Amino acid sequence: MQTATPPATDPRQYDYAVEGPRQSQLWAQRYILFLQDVTAVFDGFKALDIADLGIGHNELRVVVGPNGAGKTTMCDVISGLTKPTTGKVYFNGGEITGQDETLIAQQGVGRKFQIPNVFDSLSVWENMLLALPNPAQGIGSKDHLRKLDPRISGPGGLAMLRFFKHCQTVGGKATPEARDRIHDILTRVRLIDDLHTPAKSLSHGQRQWLAISSLILASPKLLLVDEPAAGLTDAETALTAELLLELKDEHTIICIEHDMEFVRQLDSRVTVLNEGQVLAEGTLDQVQSDEAVIEAYLGR
Numbered sequence: 321m322q323t324a325t326p327p328a329t330d331p332r333q334y335d336y337a338v339e340g341p342r343q344s345q346l347w348a349q350r351y352i353l354f355l356q357d358v359t360a361v362f363d364g365f366k367a368l369d370i371a372d373l374g375i376g377h378n379e380l381r382v383v384v385g386p387n388g389a390g391k392t393t394m395c396d397v398i399s400g401l402t403k404p405t406t407g408k409v410y411f412n413g414g415e416i417t418g419q420d421e422t423l424i425a426q427q428g429v430g431r432k433f434q435i436p437n438v439f440d441s442l443s444v445w446e447n448m449l450l451a452l453p454n455p456a457q458g459i460g461s462k463d464h465l466r467k468l469d470p471r472i473s474g475p476g477g478l479a480m481l482r483f484f485k486h487c488q489t490v491g492g493k494a495t496p497e498a499r500d501r502i503h504d505i506l507t508r509v510r511l512i513d514d515l516h517t518p519a520k521s522l523s524h525g526q527r528q529w530l531a532i533s534s535l536i537l538a539s540p541k542l543l544l545v546d547e548p549a550a551g552l553t554d555a556e557t558a559l560t561a562e563l564l565l566e567l568k569d570e571h572t573i574i575c576i577e578h579d580m581e582f583v584r585q586l587d588s589r590v591t592v593l594n595e596g597q598v599l600a601e602g603t604l605d606q607v608q609s610d611e612a613v614i615e616a617y618l619g620r
């Protein structure tokens with residue numbers, strides 16, 4: 321008698337494109353992000369070649385790898401900055417492959433680049449107001465403001481500041497809810513005592529946290545964070561690890577990092593990329609004792 325094959329429980333055994341409708345619940349339950357057979361090829365050079373990679377809900381995943389391993393390219397593909405040459409990217413139960421960066425951001429992918437994206441001449445509070453996602457909550461998002469006046473996208477910080485002040489008077493103030501949320505976030509990242517400090521007077525670590533805070537305002541489901549500990553003091557590094565671990569309660573986080581001491585503090589699952597491929601996955605101790613990983617790092 322023929323026995324029915326038991327259903328596979330590992331979503332990686334399915335071709336999502338075919339099985340998606342049937343398995344979508346399973347996938348969506350397991351992973352908020354899934355990359356399947358994703359490549360990114362530049363002028364014949366394969367910078368990324370990921371067979372499969374799944375990131376669970378509310379997971380903090382650290383991605384390490386030697387220079388040129390494909391870490392940034394992977395984040396570019398997830399956030400829509402680079403279109404994958406082949407393969408599929410699934411986010412929050414749907415396919416986002418090749419979608420525009422803005423559309424992907426709207427679906428809940430936030431990204432903090434290595435150099436924090438903050439407006440130097442504006443205070444912490446003003447930077448947060450500018451980052452409000454919904455114009456109804458305040459004076460509007462950066463994109464909204466850029467549409468209103470092209471000066472804001474120019475390099476002139478002063479012109480932007482004048483425009484910002486103008487908007488504040490004609491566009492109304494943030495709603496009480498938005499103000500409360502800004503206060504909550506800034507308290508969490510220890511910037512509440514610097515509300516009126518211009519961003520240019522903050523320490524490097526504080527600027528990193530202001531950039532992350534303005535991203536969090538939009539409540540992204542997935543945060544891509546590029547080298548948050550680069551250039552930080554030991555105390556700032558420890559605080560950054562603590563804060564990222566706190567954020568995990570509300571967001572899934574992918575953190576690219578080189579600083580192994582910081583990675584140890586994050587105490588999270590590590591993916592090692594090398595030559596565009598996933599070379600190893602596991603705890604930091606597991607990947608650090610992996611022969612292939614040692615070879616990849618020493619071989620450079």
Ligand SMILES: Nc1ncnc2c1ncn2[C@@H]1O[C@H](COP(=O)(O)OP(=O)(O)OP(=O)(O)O)[C@@H](O)[C@H]1O
Nearest residue numbers: 362363365367385386387388389390391392393394
């Ligand atoms: N737009 C592009 N055109 C051509 N080659 C590219 C492009 N983007 C990335 N590459 C190449 O792809 C490879 C992977 O680069 P990527 O920046 O993703 O590595 P990385 O792991 O982030 O490195 P690092 O740790 O040095 O930042 C590198 O060899 C890089 O030169």
